[in-house]
Amino acid sequence: MSTTEDHLVKIENIKTEHHGQPDAEIPVRHVTRRSVLMNIGIGLNALVGLAITAPVIGYVLGPALRKKGFYKSWVSLGNIDRFPNGQTRFATFVTPYKTPTDGATDNTACWVRRLSDTSFQVFAINCAHLGCPVRWFPQSGLFMCPCHGGVYYQDGSRAAGPPERGMFEYQWKLVNGEIQINAGQLPTLSNQASVERKKSCLG
Amino acid sequence: MPRLNINPTKTALDVYGWLERRVQLEGFVKESALHPVPKSTASWWYVFGSAATALLVLQILTGILLALVYTPSASEAWQSLNYLNNHLILGWFLRAMHGWGSDFMIAVVLVHMMQVFMFGAYKFPRELTWLLGVGLLFLTLGMGFTGQVLRYDQDAYWGLGIGASIASRVPVIGPYAVHALLGGPIIGGATLTRFFALHVFVIPGLLMGFAGLHVWLVLKLGINEWPMPGRIVRRSTYVHEYNELAHKDGIAFVPGAVWKDLFFSAAIYGAVALCAIIFGPFGPGGQPDPTIIQTAPKPDYFFLWLYSILSYLPDSLETPFLLIAPPIGIAVLIALPFVAGEGEKHWSRRPVAVLTLVFLSISLAVLNHLGTYEPWSPHMTAWSGDPLPAEKVHAELPLERQGAIVFQGKQCRNCHEVGGLGGQRGPSLDAVATRLTYDQLVRQVLQGGGNMPAYGKNLSPAQTTAIVAFLETMHPLGQEPARNAATPNGPPDNMRGNPLTGDGPAQNVGENHPDSNPKPAPKDQKQTQGQTTSRNTKAGAKPGDTTVSLNTVPALVH
Numbered sequence: 001m002s003t004t005e006d007h008l009v010k011i012e013n014i015k016t017e018h019h020g021q022p023d024a025e026i027p028v029r030h031v032t033r034r035s036v037l038m039n040i041g042i043g044l045n046a047l048v049g050l051a052i053t054a055p056v057i058g059y060v061l062g063p064a065l066r067k068k069g070f071y072k073s074w075v076s077l078g079n080i081d082r083f084p085n086g087q088t089r090f091a092t093f094v095t096p097y098k099t100p101t102d103g104a105t106d107n108t109a110c111w112v113r114r115l116s117d118t119s120f121q122v123f124a125i126n127c128a129h130l131g132c133p134v135r136w137f138p139q140s141g142l143f144m145c146p147c148h149g150g151v152y153y154q155d156g157s158r159a160a161g162p163p164e165r166g167m168f169e170y171q172w173k174l175v176n177g178e179i180q181i182n183a184g185q186l187p188t189l190s191n192q193a194s195v196e197r198k199k200s201c202l203g
Numbered sequence: 204m205p206r207l208n209i210n211p212t213k214t215a216l217d218v219y220g221w222l223e224r225r226v227q228l229e230g231f232v233k234e235s236a237l238h239p240v241p242k243s244t245a246s247w248w249y250v251f252g253s254a255a256t257a258l259l260v261l262q263i264l265t266g267i268l269l270a271l272v273y274t275p276s277a278s279e280a281w282q283s284l285n286y287l288n289n290h291l292i293l294g295w296f297l298r299a300m301h302g303w304g305s306d307f308m309i310a311v312v313l314v315h316m317m318q319v320f321m322f323g324a325y326k327f328p329r330e331l332t333w334l335l336g337v338g339l340l341f342l343t344l345g346m347g348f349t350g351q352v353l354r355y356d357q358d359a360y361w362g363l364g365i366g367a368s369i370a371s372r373v374p375v376i377g378p379y380a381v382h383a384l385l386g387g388p389i390i391g392g393a394t395l396t397r398f399f400a401l402h403v404f405v406i407p408g409l410l411m412g413f414a415g416l417h418v419w420l421v422l423k424l425g426i427n428e429w430p431m432p433g434r435i436v437r438r439s440t441y442v443h444e445y446n447e448l449a450h451k452d453g454i455a456f457v458p459g460a461v462w463k464d465l466f467f468s469a470a471i472y473g474a475v476a477l478c479a480i481i482f483g484p485f486g487p488g489g490q491p492d493p494t495i496i497q498t499a500p501k502p503d504y505f506f507l508w509l510y511s512i513l514s515y516l517p518d519s520l521e522t523p524f525l526l527i528a529p530p531i532g533i534a535v536l537i538a539l540p541f542v543a544g545e546g547e548k549h550w551s552r553r554p555v556a557v558l559t560l561v562f563l564s565i566s567l568a569v570l571n572h573l574g575t576y577e578p579w580s581p582h583m584t585a586w587s588g589d590p591l592p593a594e595k596v597h598a599e600l601p602l603e604r605q606g607a608i609v610f611q612g613k614q615c616r617n618c619h620e621v622g623g624l625g626g627q628r629g630p631s632l633d634a635v636a637t638r639l640t641y642d643q644l645v646r647q648v649l650q651g652g653g654n655m656p657a658y659g660k661n662l663s664p665a666q667t668t669a670i671v672a673f674l675e676t677m678h679p680l681g682q683e684p685a686r687n688a689a690t691p692n693g694p695p696d697n698m699r700g701n702p703l704t705g706d707g708p709a710q711n712v713g714e715n716h717p718d719s720n721p722k723p724a725p726k727d728q729k730q731t732q733g734q735t736t737s738r739n740t741k742a743g744a745k746p747g748d749t750t751v752s753l754n755t756v757p758a759l760v761h
């Protein structure tokens with residue numbers, strides 16, 4: 001076949017780069033009126049660009065820059081009579097901070113353990129390992145996680161498996177015979193003390 | 204009417220000429236098509252790059268078609284997918300093509316990467332081509348993950364929770380990363396629109412840019428020649444040698460090499476369509492309602508290996524692994540062409556490279572395989588759904604039968620197999636009596652340890668006695684239960700009255716200390732398996748003997 005110069009792989013510049021030989025002909029630069037104007041034009045665009053992108057960053061990262069506690073408020077889980085003494089029951093609530101298109105994802109589940117007339121524990125549904133939905137087994141008194149086999153005791157402390165701590169707990173209070181919890185964000189290790197094994201509250 | 208004398212061929216050529224005089228692309232296209240490539244590269248090993256490109260085109264086209272119907276709203280996405288699946292003519296087929304196309308694309312990109320690594324193609328002067336390829340791999344995986352999120356079902360919802368939980372472990376910026384990822388405090392509408400923008404605009408834009416540059420570099424720097432042992436890459440001589448090879452022993456890319464690319468791409472398209480028709484679309488699974496917790500979320504196949512790793516790592520290593528391993532992996536991939544930019548390309552002279560690749564492939568394959576049947580996950584319904592196989596219940600005494608009932612009712616089966624049914628989180632209990640003595644069984648049940656929770660608080664002394672009596676019957680025909688080696692000739696230790704009164708943890712039994720914290724046994728207390736096992740006692744026992752009360756079995760076989 002015909003081999004032309006065009007078909008050669010050319011990397012000579014790379015070679016000179018590696019051998020450190022400087023390029024022989026560097027065109028001399030002349031400062032002219034036009035080149036100054038061009039540079040000013042570039043500068044103007046950079047300024048305007050900055051002025052425009054700063055708010056855009058705020059727009060994209062806005063959800064992350066809210067003040068601590070912004071998303072949280074007290075929500076009711078209903079009358080405490082729903083939760084028999086000495087038992088652990090499933091409860092749901094609607095998250096307090098919503099957007100118009102959340103659909104069913106606004107609904108959140110949790111486990112309510114009633115220890116006595118006035119004493120409760122409210123556990124997040126999310127496993128302290130990687131957030132899978134933990135299930136309560138009253139017969140064996142254990143919470144089990146379907147994902148990687150995390151297990152917790154009835155008081156939420158870690159029993160076995162990969163979680164490095166006990167279950168996440170919500171702060172709770174009793175108001176007019178109703179139990180309310182302080183909720184509103186997905187419980188993860190970042191809003192919980194991570195290695196602390198004893199009870200801690202969402203915050 | 205005057206007759207128009209139109210020659211179609213001439214008209215077409217005229218139109219082409221008119222266009223070409225304006226766009227002037229002919230020279231470039233001809234040069235690209237006819238550039239010489241070393242004859243050895245016209246091989247079936249060189250078809251994966253073009254196949255990945257072909258799949259990218261398929262994904263873009265099917266993606267656009269799906270976007271005609273798909274609604275990126277957390278309240279409607281799931282319904283719109285079901286509408287596509289069930290109501291729109293051939294909607295299911297397009298979803299299936301897009302889903303299978305993505306699986307094929309990830310697989311082909313991986314194979315392409317392995318081939319390029321094996322053939323030393325990342326060496327001088329193709330370092331940048333390799334780096335762009337690494338970028339393309341991560342962009343493709345990013346498309347996979349974001350695409351799985353757009354299939355807004357239960358798996359997508361909990362998968363996002365896992366992603367957020369991983370992000371939350373990053374020190375300092377963790378909490379911000381979670382909220383930036385989710386677009387708010389929870390997984391909801393803002394999360395889906397974010398991932399939609401990523402999946403449909405941001406990542407595809409980058410993907411096309413990277414792929415374009417990647418192909419451009421292949422054109423400019425020439426396709427990597429077939430490696431030969433002893434042909435050493437040197438920066439000073441390589442380009443010259445390559446040009447020699449391409450021109451002395453070369454063929455024009457079109458049609459010399461391209462026909463194999465075309466054949467393979469057609470085969471890949473056909474395979475995607477076949478899978479789409481036979482296996483159908485992926486999901487959507489259950490509706491994304493977080494209050495429906497009867498679910499076992501699982502990632503798509505290309506992230507199963509990660510799922511396995513996260514299950515097997517000890518908890519103390521997990522955060523370091525998640526935070527340190529990815530940067531190291533990326534750094535190694537980036538450094539590779541610069542550290543090993545020269546030298547041998549042939550695999551027979553690169554044993555470390557070959558072993559690394561073999562090791563990584565086998566690890567990935569094994570981890571992925573484990574991920575498909577997840578032995579670490581408890582089977583949440585085994586206790587109520589999987590009966591104890593009749594042939595396994597040798598229990599004769601009422602106590603042992605009672606124990607079998609307690610055993611089933613306390614969800615032991617969720618983690619322990621009996622007769623091949625049940626969870627695999629813990630060991631199978633078919634022969635547990637040969638591994639643990641009576642005392643060891645009591646301790647394991649009450650104190651747990653070695654990944655087993657302590658049941659001390661949830662079993663009454665009577666239940667413990669029953670369950671251990673039942674477990675003592677779990678030994679194969681003719682194999683006697685393990686006994687304490689310290690008293691080999693003494694009575695079996697279950698004859699020594701009530702062991703519960705003599706054992707520390709047993710005194711915690713009872714439900715009336717809900718807050719006393721049961722201390723799981725430290726890991727080093729794990730039972731040494733088989734230490735007191737006596738095997739080799741196959742002799743003598745007939746099948747019917749299995750139902751003999753366990754205290755008489757040792758007597759029978761000796």
Ligand code: FES
Pocket residue numbers: 127128129130131132145146147148149150161162163
């Ligand atoms: S998410 Fe629960 S064990 Fe991993």
